[in-house]
Amino acid sequence: xxxxxxxxxxxxxxxxxxxxxxxxxxxxxxxxxxxxxxxxxxxxxxxxxxxxxxxxxxxxxxxxxxxxxxxxxxxxxxxxxxxxxxxxxxxxxxxxxxxxxxxxxxxxxxxxxxxxxxxxxxxxxxxxxxxxxxxxxxxxxxxxxxxxxxxxxx
Numbered sequence: 550x551x552x553x554x555x556x557x558x559x560x561x562x563x564x565x566x567x568x569x570x571x572x573x574x575x576x577x578x579x580x581x582x583x584x585x586x587x588x589x590x591x592x593x594x595x596x597x598x599x600x601x602x603x604x605x606x607x608x609x610x611x612x613x614x615x616x617x618x619x620x621x622x623x624x625x626x627x628x629x630x631x632x633x634x635x636x637x638x639x640x641x642x643x644x645x646x647x648x649x650x651x652x653x654x655x656x657x658x659x660x661x662x663x664x665x666x667x668x669x670x671x672x673x674x675x676x677x678x679x680x681x682x683x684x685x686x687x688x689x690x691x692x693x694x695x696x697x698x699x700x701x702x703x
Contacts, residue, residue, distance in 0.1 A: 562644070565651035569644070576643045577636070584632045591628065595621040653681045657688075670696055 563569045595617060602613045653675045660673045670692050673685045 564648060564655055568651055568654075569647040572643050572647050573640060576639050580632065580636045580639055584628070588625070588628060591621075591624060649678060649680050652676060653679045653684065657684070660688075 598617045599614065602611065602617065605613075607613050656673065656675060664670055672689045675682060675685055
């Protein structure tokens with residue numbers, strides 16, 4: 550019986566590693582910077598709340614301090630969970646975006662390398678949804694013009 554083999558993962562994770570790793574590292578440092586600044590401000594706020602309790606002369610085992618510490622721990626835990634989800638989602642988003650940018654560039658490199666090797670010019674096209682969707686028409690038009698110009702000279 551005839552069976553069609555389908556690739557489950559047909560894409561390479563990194564098709565233009567230098568560019569994509571740079572983008573992903575940029576994303577990582579932005580998310581970590583936001584997390585750091587948010588955590589810093591939250592700690593400053595809870596330290597202020599603890600200082601207010603000390604200024605009110607509450608004993609160190611007062612329920613106020615227990616409540617503030619419980620709130621601080623809960624908020625920090627939630628913040629870490631949110632940061633992890635945000636990092637995963639933004640990394641996936643940037644990876645998809647980088648494929649839509651890198652794909653056309655890789656396609657162009659291969660296209661011109663093929664022309665250099667074979668001396669044959671065929672129309673170029675990009676995938677639906679890729680960035681730079683206007684380039685194939687410009688390149689095809691320019692190469693047609695050059696090809697027609699060279700044929701007229703013969």
